[in-house]
Amino acid sequence: MTAVLVASGITKKFAGIAALIDAGLSVEEGERVGLIGPNGAGKTTLFNCILGVTPIDGGTVTFDGRDVTSDRVDQRARAGIGRTFQRIELFADSTVLDHLLIAERVRNGSGRFWKDLLGLGRPTAAERERADEVLTLLGLEELAAEPVERLSLGQCRLLEVGRALMTQPKLLLLDEPSSGLDRVETAALAATLREVQQQQGFAILLVEHDVDLVRSFTTRSYVLDFGHIVSEGPTAEVLASDVVRSAYLGDMEVPT
Amino acid sequence: MIIGASVLEDVARAFLQGLPPGTVYALVALGFVLTYKTSGVFNLAFGAQAYVSAVMFFKTRVEWEWPVLPALVLSVFVMAPLIGVVLELLVFRHLRNSSAISKLVVTIGLAVALPSLAEIFMGFETQSGRTPEGVLDQGASVFYDPFGIYAFSRNELVAMGVAVVAMVGLGALFRFSALGLQMRAVVESARMTELAGIAADRVSASAWALSSLFAGVAGVLIAPRFNTLSAADFFHLGVVAIAAAVVGGLTSLPKAMGAGIGLGVLIAEINTFLPRFAESRAWLRPIQDNLTPAIPFLVLFGVMVFVPAIRRSRDASDPLGGVDPPPMSIGSVVRTRQQVxxxxxxxxxxxxxxxxxxxxxxxxxxxxxxxxxxxxxxxxxxxxxxxxxxxxxxxxxxxxxxxxxxxxxxxxxxxxxxxxxxxxxxxxxxxxxxxxxxxxxxxxxxxxxxxxxxxxxxxxxxxxxxxxxxxxxxxxxxxxxxxxxxxxxxxxxxxxxxxxxxxxxxxxxxxxxxxxxxxxxxxxxxxxxxxxxxxxxxxxxxxxxxxxxxxxxxxxxxxxxxxxxxxxxxxxxxxxxxxxxxxxxxxxxxxxxxxxxxxxxxxxxxxxxxxxxxxxxxxxxxxxxxxxxxxxxxxxxxxxxxxxxxxxxxxxxxxxxEGMAEYGAHRKAAKAERRRRAAEDRATAVAVDVEVAR
Structure with a gap:
């Protein structure tokens, strides 16, 4: 097993206040890793640093054996980092199918300006086929022609996963996928995700508040508190450790 | 030593010379900041609003020969706030949840529509020779020379005085009064302000009345700078003043004021000294001719490219915006291949x-x-x-x-x-x-x-x-x-x-x-x-x-x-x-x-x-x-x-x-769909009736 993502020594300051101090984590190929921590711990900041959304003040991000620290967000995406968003970032006024088709076009890189001019830029049969595969995989085939405005939140999250899958990521970053979903919806999403992940073998890094989801979904977890990685290990052990109880869960009842 | 003194004097003279145009930029820049702070709209129609009051004032003073006071009251203190309230009531109240871009487009539309509307109703045409008058008698022909090196006209002094008073007064309004706070709150989130027991509609109406009143004041004060009243000149002036407003991040009144005056002074200093340098350097001459008009835009571009804070001021959305129904989907009407x-x-x-x-x-x-x-x-x-x-x-x-x-x-x-x-x-x-x-x-x-x-x-x-x-x-x-x-x-x-x-x-x-x-x-x-x-x-x-x-x-x-x-x-x-x-x-x-x-x-x-x-x-x-x-x-x-x-x-x-054309098509398509469904329902009903009859 080799590490697909290694972030080390990540430091980020906002107006002099350190949000992340020497934080590091790594994700192996095909692994499901959790990143947990109390509100304000720096989870989202670390996420954004890995993705290149926020520039970092120190540290390196290596993806798939290559240093991507100075790459732009879209370059990292093309390198194989897919993601979903806590606050839905779908394309307004587009149908479900449109989302997947454009993602596929960007992935296969066959878009050329002269092709557009000659009217050859429309989606091809092969692209539609791939989109249909992903739609079937996620159970969204009924909704293909629906504009995203008509989807429920759960369906939106699924579509974000689908859009990310179209890029054939080596690593999928999930940003609080359970927020806004109820228990049943969360469980359904987790089941679908696990199935797809086992089929395709990409790695997952999950930022999540829902302890149950982290417990059932990930094999290994990092705990972030005040910008430091305070604990790391197999998820069950991490969740049971005293460090986590005091830092993250406080007095919350943790059934073991 | 003598040369030094004369250079210093020139610097000082150019400084004083730059104050009046600087004040004009400052007035308009204050107007942009004021509207942006109180309504969240970057109001490109500000120049148009100012123009309307200037036209009204010209009409009453010059054509109808009214005394100053009633002319001022009608054009600035009655008409201007009224326009603001009407705009708020008919237009901007309904656009609170629209994107900043949509609001900007509406203000551009107003910048085009308002002057024409005013000209139609007031029977005014832009013609050379129609030179606007200031608020004081003989404002353009009586001069005062406080330092013995540069003489200000009465009009210029009034404009400078009003600008200072306006900046201090508006600053105090935002800092100390409940209304100022409420205005800023409504911009942040109208819904949230309403939950706090404040009538957001009334607050935003008064915000528009205030900023429109200020546009009227600015319009009447600025007008004497032009030989001819024209809407295009007012709009151009507005674009120049954007540079000053942007320096203040669109939110700081003192910075906008300072930048406006600074812009005027900078242009005056360059106009004084660049020709002297260019005299002996031929390559500077083409630059000299074009630098002055270019300065505001260079400043504006410079601020936009090099001041990162500007970029962060993206449009924030109302955290309670979700309370209102989402805007309609704007995708084009889906047409079948046959229809296409x-x-x-x-x-x-x-x-x-x-x-x-x-x-x-x-x-x-x-x-x-x-x-x-x-x-x-x-x-x-x-x-x-x-x-x-x-x-x-x-x-x-x-x-x-x-x-x-x-x-x-x-x-x-x-x-x-x-x-x-x-x-x-x-x-x-x-x-x-x-x-x-x-x-x-x-x-x-x-x-x-x-x-x-x-x-x-x-x-x-x-x-x-x-x-x-x-x-x-x-x-x-x-x-x-x-x-x-x-x-x-x-x-x-x-x-x-x-x-x-x-x-x-x-x-x-x-x-x-x-x-x-x-x-x-x-x-x-x-x-x-x-x-x-x-x-x-x-x-x-x-x-x-x-x-x-x-x-x-x-x-x-x-x-x-x-x-x-x-x-x-x-x-x-x-x-x-x-x-x-x-x-x-x-x-x-x-x-x-x-x-x-x-x-x-x-x-x-x-x-x-x-x-x-x-x-x-x-x-x-x-x-x-x-x-x-x-x-x-x-x-x-x-x-x-x-x-x-x-x-x-x-x-x-x-x-x-999607625009009028596509919106019409949308409605037609929706109607056809309803009719089709109704027909289907009737058909089903008939079928059921037949079934029952059997």
């Missing part, structure tokens, strides 16, 4: 019929107008691309078109090139210019793209145009900027009919290109970016690259269209064809009729050129009655109604961004 074919066939037949009638029956002047509409439709398609597909508000399409036109003029004049290849070269230069401009602009996004392109349009207007290798310099003043029509193979386009057919063919090709781009990789990428920039990046789309391509292609289309327009009129006619204000009107008309579809651009061009002669001058009635004598008496109606109607049409854009 039918529409294409109908369009083709109509085109052939109209073209046949025009070629066969129209006289020279109608032929001219129809040709102009066809050429403008080509230019308008560049707006369809950049605004409808890429979602960027570009206000410098006129500058791109002018680039194409001047390239044709220069290449024909200097190198005796045929106009057609020259037009292609012009399109290429415009494309390069568009790509270049997109670089500083692309990271800004939102309203900043609009402001930067507007600044570029005025930069082109006041600096680039004067360069000899663009506008032709002194030669063009003597001989004009004539452009001959080319020969294309065996066809001489000097013939009006041949030229019209040629333009229709160009329009057809450009339409197909735009449709292809929209459904191709570029168009779908741009639509994705418009939907969510973050989401697009997450699948590997590079916003910078896509936007640059969009800007370049759009500029190329505009540039080629500009070349065609110059050929059609056999002259560049910059002032009437391509000036920044004209380009604003283009954008306003395309956006209100529909910037998302090719049909919208064509209809907009038709409206822009033909609405006045056909509808307002009553030609339509003449045709209907088959007798020009029987046109009813109330024709001709003022051509300004075109500006009023389409300016106000942008309000529709904010609510239905």
């Amino acid at each position: 074919l039918v529409r294409a066939a109908v369009t083709a037949v109509l085109t052939v019929v109209v073209l046949g009638v025009v070629l066969g029956r129209a006289d020279q002047s109608w032929m001219y107008l129809v040709t102009q509409a066809v050429v403008l439709a080509t230019i308008f398609l560049s707006i369809t691309l950049i605004t409808g597909i890429a979602g960027q508000i570009s206000l410098c399409q006129g500058a791109f078109a002018a680039t194409g036109a001047f390239t044709v003029y220069q290449l024909v004049e200097r190198y005796d090139l045929s106009a057609l290849p020259a037009a292609f070269i012009g399109a290429g230069i415009a494309a390069a210019l568009g790509a270049l401009l997109s670089m500083p602009v692309r990271r800004l996004g939102g309203i900043w793209t609009a402001i930067a392109t507007l600044a570029f349009a005025y930069f082109f207007d006041s600096v680039v145009l004067n360069l000899p290798f663009v506008g032709g310099g002194e030669t063009s003043l003597l001989t004009g900027t004539s452009v001959p029509r080319p020969l294309v193979g065996p066809f001489d386009l000097a013939d009006d009919q041949a030229f019209l057919v040629f333009c229709v063919l160009v329009l057809a090709v450009v339409s197909v290109v735009v449709v292809n781009l929209r459904s191709g990789t570029l168009g779908r990428t741009l639509l994705a970016l418009q939907g969510s920039e973050l989401g697009s990046q997450s699948i590997g789309i590079s916003p910078a690259r896509s936007r640059m391509l969009a800007f370049a292609v759009s500029a190329a289309i505009a540039g080629f269209g500009g070349g065609l327009l110059a050929m059609q009129q056999e002259d560049v006619n910059y002032a009437s064809n391509f000036s920044p204000f004209v380009a604003l009107v283009w954008m306003v008309i395309v956006v209100s009729i529909g910037c998302r579809s090719v049909g919208g651009a064509l209809q907009a061009a038709g409206a822009f050129v033909l609405f006045e002669p056909v509808i307002l001058k009553g030609a339509l009635f003449g045709w209907l009655f088959r007798d020009p004598e029987r046109i009813p008496d109330f024709f001709p109606i003022s051509g300004k109604w075109v500006l009023v109607l389409f300016g106000l049409g942008t309000i529709m854009y904010a609510r239905h961004p």
Whole structure:
């Protein structure tokens, strides 16, 4: 097993206040890793640093054996980092199918300006086929022609996963996928995700508040508190450790 | 030592000299900041509001010979706040949840509509010799010289005094009064403020009344600076003052004030000292001529590119915005393949019929107008691309078109090139210019793209145009900027009919290109970016690259269209064809009729050129009655109604961004769908009845 993502020594300051101090984590190929921590711990900041959304003040991000620290967000995406968003970032006024088709076009890189001019830029049969595969995989085939405005939140999250899958990521970053979903919806999403992940073998890094989801979904977890990685290990052990109880869960009842 | 003292004196004199114009910039900049703080709208109509009060004041003082006080009360203290309240009530109250871009477009529409509306109702025409008066008697002719080196006129002193008082007073309002706090709260979240027991509607009405009152004050104080009252000058002044407002991040009154005055002083100092340096250095001379008008735009660009805080002030949305129903989906109407074919066939037949009638029956002047509409439709398609597909508000399409036109003029004049290849070269230069401009602009996004392109349009207007290798310099003043029509193979386009057919063919090709781009990789990428920039990046789309391509292609289309327009009129006619204000009107008309579809651009061009002669001058009635004598008496109606109607049409854009044309189609489709369902239900009911009867 080799590490697909290694972030080390990540430091980020906002107006002099350190949000992340020497934080590091790594994700192996095909692994499901959790990143947990109390509100304000720096989870989202670390996420954004890995993705290149926020520039970092120190540290390196290596993806798939290559240093991507100075790459732009879209370059990292093309390198194989897919993601979903806590606050839905779908394309307004587009149908479900449109989302997947454009993602596929960007992935296969066959878009050329002269092709557009000659009217050859429309989606091809092969692209539609791939989109249909992903739609079937996620159970969204009924909704293909629906504009995203008509989807429920759960369906939106699924579509974000689908859009990310179209890029054939080596690593999928999930940003609080359970927020806004109820228990049943969360469980359904987790089941679908696990199935797809086992089929395709990409790695997952999950930022999540829902302890149950982290417990059932990930094999290994990092705990972030005040910008430091305070604990790391197999998820069950991490969740049971005293460090986590005091830092993250406080007095919350943790059934073991 | 003596030299030192005289230099110091010159510095001081230039400083004092820069104060009055600086005060004018400061007044307008304060107005921008005030409206932005109290209503969350970057109000490009501020200059228009100021103009309306200035016109009213001129009307009452000079034409009706009222005393100062009643004139002031009516034009500033009654009319201005009233306009503000009406705008809030009818327009901005309903746009609270609209995007910052939509609101900006509405203010541009108002900037076009308000002056015309005021001129129509007050019976005012912009004419030279109508010199505005100040609020004090003999304001322009009595001077005071406090330091013995520079004399201020009464008008200037009043303006400076009012500016200082306004800054302090408004600052105090925001800092100490409950109303000031409430205004800022309503901008943040109207819903949340309402939950705190404050009537948000009333607060925002008073905010608009206040900022509009200030516009009135500024208008009356600024007017004496101009020899002639004109809406375009007021708008230009507003664009210059944006630089000062932007220095204050659109939110700081003292910074806006300081930057405004600083701008005036800077220009005065440069005007004093640059000629001395340039005297002995020949290479400085061309810079000297063009630096002064360029300074505000250099400042504006500098701030936008180098001050990162600006970029962060993206439009924040109301955290409780979700309480209100989401805006309607604005996707185009979904049409079946059959419907698309039918529409294409109908369009083709109509085109052939109209073209046949025009070629066969129209006289020279109608032929001219129809040709102009066809050429403008080509230019308008560049707006369809950049605004409808890429979602960027570009206000410098006129500058791109002018680039194409001047390239044709220069290449024909200097190198005796045929106009057609020259037009292609012009399109290429415009494309390069568009790509270049997109670089500083692309990271800004939102309203900043609009402001930067507007600044570029005025930069082109006041600096680039004067360069000899663009506008032709002194030669063009003597001989004009004539452009001959080319020969294309065996066809001489000097013939009006041949030229019209040629333009229709160009329009057809450009339409197909735009449709292809929209459904191709570029168009779908741009639509994705418009939907969510973050989401697009997450699948590997590079916003910078896509936007640059969009800007370049759009500029190329505009540039080629500009070349065609110059050929059609056999002259560049910059002032009437391509000036920044004209380009604003283009954008306003395309956006209100529909910037998302090719049909919208064509209809907009038709409206822009033909609405006045056909509808307002009553030609339509003449045709209907088959007798020009029987046109009813109330024709001709003022051509300004075109500006009023389409300016106000942008309000529709904010609510239905797909534009009037597409919105109509939406409603028709929805109605047809309802009817179909009702018919189905009836059929089912009948079937059930039959079943039951059995």
